[in-house]
Amino acid sequence: xxxxxxxxxxxxxxxxxxxxxxxxxxxxxxxxxxxxxxxxxxxxxxxxxxxxxxxxxxxxxxxxxxxxxxxxxxxxxxxxxxxxxxxxxxxxxxxxxxxxxxxxxxxxxxxxxxxxxxxxxxxxxxxxxxxxxxxxxxxxxxxxxxxxxxxxxxxxxxxxxxxxxxxxxxxxxxxxxxxxxxxxxxxxxxxxxxxxxxxxxxxxxxxxxxxxxxxxxxxxxxxxxx
Amino acid sequence: xxxxxxxxxxxxxxxxxxxxxxxxxxxxxxxxxxxxxxxxxxxxxxxxxxxxxxxxxxxxxxxxxxxxxxxxxxxxxxxxxxxxxxxxxxxxxxxxxxxxxxxxxxxxxxxxxxxxxxxxxxxxxxxxxxxxxxxxxxxxxxxxxxxxxxxxxxxxxxxxxxxxxxxxxxxxxxxxxxxxxxxxxxxxxxxxxxxxxxxxxxxxxxxxxxxxxxxxxxxxxxxxxx
Numbered sequence: 001x002x003x004x005x006x007x008x009x010x011x012x013x014x015x016x017x018x019x020x021x022x023x024x025x026x027x028x029x030x031x032x033x034x035x036x037x038x039x040x041x042x043x044x045x046x047x048x049x050x051x052x053x054x055x056x057x058x059x060x061x062x063x064x065x066x067x068x069x070x071x072x073x074x075x076x077x078x079x080x081x082x083x084x085x086x087x088x089x090x091x092x093x094x095x096x097x098x099x100x101x102x103x104x105x106x107x108x109x110x111x112x113x114x115x116x117x118x119x120x121x122x123x124x125x126x127x128x129x130x131x132x133x134x135x136x137x138x139x140x141x142x143x144x145x146x147x148x149x150x151x152x153x154x155x156x157x158x159x160x161x162x163x164x165x166x167x168x169x170x171x172x173x174x175x176x177x178x179x180x181x182x183x184x185x186x187x188x189x190x191x192x193x194x195x196x197x198x199x200x201x202x203x204x205x206x207x208x209x210x211x212x213x214x215x216x217x218x219x220x221x222x223x224x225x226x
Numbered sequence: 227x228x229x230x231x232x233x234x235x236x237x238x239x240x241x242x243x244x245x246x247x248x249x250x251x252x253x254x255x256x257x258x259x260x261x262x263x264x265x266x267x268x269x270x271x272x273x274x275x276x277x278x279x280x281x282x283x284x285x286x287x288x289x290x291x292x293x294x295x296x297x298x299x300x301x302x303x304x305x306x307x308x309x310x311x312x313x314x315x316x317x318x319x320x321x322x323x324x325x326x327x328x329x330x331x332x333x334x335x336x337x338x339x340x341x342x343x344x345x346x347x348x349x350x351x352x353x354x355x356x357x358x359x360x361x362x363x364x365x366x367x368x369x370x371x372x373x374x375x376x377x378x379x380x381x382x383x384x385x386x387x388x389x390x391x392x393x394x395x396x397x398x399x400x401x402x403x404x405x406x407x408x409x410x411x412x413x414x415x416x417x418x419x420x421x422x423x424x425x426x427x428x429x430x431x432x433x434x435x436x437x438x439x440x441x442x443x444x445x446x447x448x449x450x451x452x
Contacts, residue, residue, distance in 0.1 A: 042284065047276035049291075050269045050343065055304060058268065058295055065275075069284055078281060117276065117343070 002192065003133040006199035009140070011206040013214065018140050020148020022214075025226030027149065028088050029213045031081075032224055033105040036098050037205060038081045038159075040109045042068040047117040048124040057121070057177075064170060080159035087156045100224035104208025112201045119194065122187060126178050126194035130202060131171040138163050228418065229359040232425035235366070237432040239440065244366050246374020248440075251452030253375065254314050255439045257307075258450055259331040262324050263431060264307045264385075266335045268294040273343040274350040283347070283403075290396060306385040313382045326450035330434025338427045345420065348413060352404050352420035356428060357397040364389050 008014060016022050017030060045065040052058045070076025085095045094100060116124040138160040145152045182191045212219045219225055234240060242248050243256060271291040278284045296302025311321045320326060342350040364386040371378045408414045438445045445451055 039279075039281070042281070043276045043278070046272045046284070050273035050276060050339070052269070053265075055265070055268070055295055058272070062291075062295070065288075069281055069288070113276070 002195045002199060003130075006196060006203065007130065007133040007137075008199065008202040008206050009133065009137045011203060011210070013206040013210045014137070016214065018144035018148075020144065023226075024088070024149070024151050026213050027145075027151075028085075028090055028226065029224055030209055031085050031088050032090055032095055033101050033205065033209055035081055035085055035095050036101045036105050037109045037112075038068070039078055039096075039098075040113055042078070044113050044116050047113060048121065051117070051121050051124060060173060067166060077159055077162065080162060083158055084156045087153065088151070100222070102208040102212055102223050103220055104211070105205050108201045108204040108208070112198070115194075115197060115201075120190070122178065122181050123190050123194040125174050126182075126191040127198040128174050129171065129178065129191075129195050130198045131167045132175070134167045134171075135164065138167070228421045228425060229356075232422060232429065233356065233359040233363075234425065234428040234432050235359065235363045237429060237436070239432040239436045240363070242440065244370030244374075246370065249452075250314070250375070250377050252439050253371075253377075254311075254316055254452065255450055256435055257311050257314050258316055258321055259327050259431065259435055261307055261311055261321050262327045262331050263335045263338075264294070265304055265322075265324075266339055268304070270339050270342050273339060274347065277343070277347050277350060286399060287351075293392060303385055303388065306388060309384055310382045313379065314377070326448070328434040328438055328449050329446055330437070331431050334427050334430040334434070338424070341420075341423060341427075346416070348404065348407050349416050349420040351400050352408075352417040353424040354400050355397065355404065355417075355421050356424045357393045358401070360393045360397075361390065364393070 013030075017027070022030070042065050045061065045068070049058050049061055049065065052061065066076075067074065068077040070079055082092060082095065086092060098106070112127070115127060119127075142157045142160050142164075146154065146157065178191050182188045212223060213226075239256075243253070248256070268291050271287065271294070275284050275287055275291065278287065292302075293300065294303040296305055308318060308321065312318060324332070338353070341353060345353075368383045368386050368390075372380065372383065404417050408417045438449060439452075
């Protein structure tokens, strides 16, 4: 299975993060880089919506967009993520500018936007299915980070807490869509390929972090220096 | 000025439409083809949102998307347009399938989606500025069509009535954005070019209708035949 072999919870960086083995500076680097991914999600979902000729499908998908950018009383996932970077004492302007992220982060995240924009709606939806595996990682992350880091507090985990309830609902819809619409062998292969692609997007972000901030610790010019 | 010379209210087809000179079949052809344009607007706006790196800008723009696809109590602009095609006795499945639209309609409308997707946010926003000229055309259309056609009733004009209040608000935002962000001569030229492009998108749709259904009346294979 794609998830069991390729999901980024298997990456050594995640083990270090969840087991409390990182310094505050390394957690800052993670939150800063991961923010660029979070900030791209609403744009990715808008791109997917722009590919959907079916209004009902657009209406069924758009809560994802709204839940990231915020709507009504909900501040939104991006704002919840910024509470984490705020609490980690990263200046908000610096986080929003993305000027200190790793090139590896940028390329991986932008590859996701381009993939969704250019591929079929089926493949775009299938690429969201990594959320099948996200429930455990979020639960582990909340527990592990709260237990191991004295600079992490409950309020900083708001993003992950919310995703614990949102992700299963989202993934049910996407999984049902894929099962209903991937009928030919070719379409089913495209779904698997999309999911593999997405695990690569997530994995490559951790490779970049690990390389720059853990081992060998070679921080590229211009990137965040603790 | 671009509007005074290029807006599609100057097209002979519009004069025929508003002056009550078209048959019901010709009005059907107009509503059917124009629906394809309406149905693309939320996708165009989603594509524009997907290009916006600034969350506040996305949040300021997205009501356009929501107002077309419908949200909460608002059925949305697409549904209001379908009330017109319903009342003109065009089967809804046929309208939604777009199988009877003119190739000229399809190419013009899809060119708009591609333009917004591929150009800058500034150009995408500027292309919406044809709404500067839309207030009059909607008012004229409501008045003219109600006065001249016995098959047109007030309820069928719901789309245009709503746009009478939405369009000025939308265009104020877009105009202000363009004034604030088009600072160099090059950017200002790009804004004008985007607006000219958009007037061509609208004009070409009426050319296609006029050619197929008025003069010479050469309906392309596969297109709606009254």
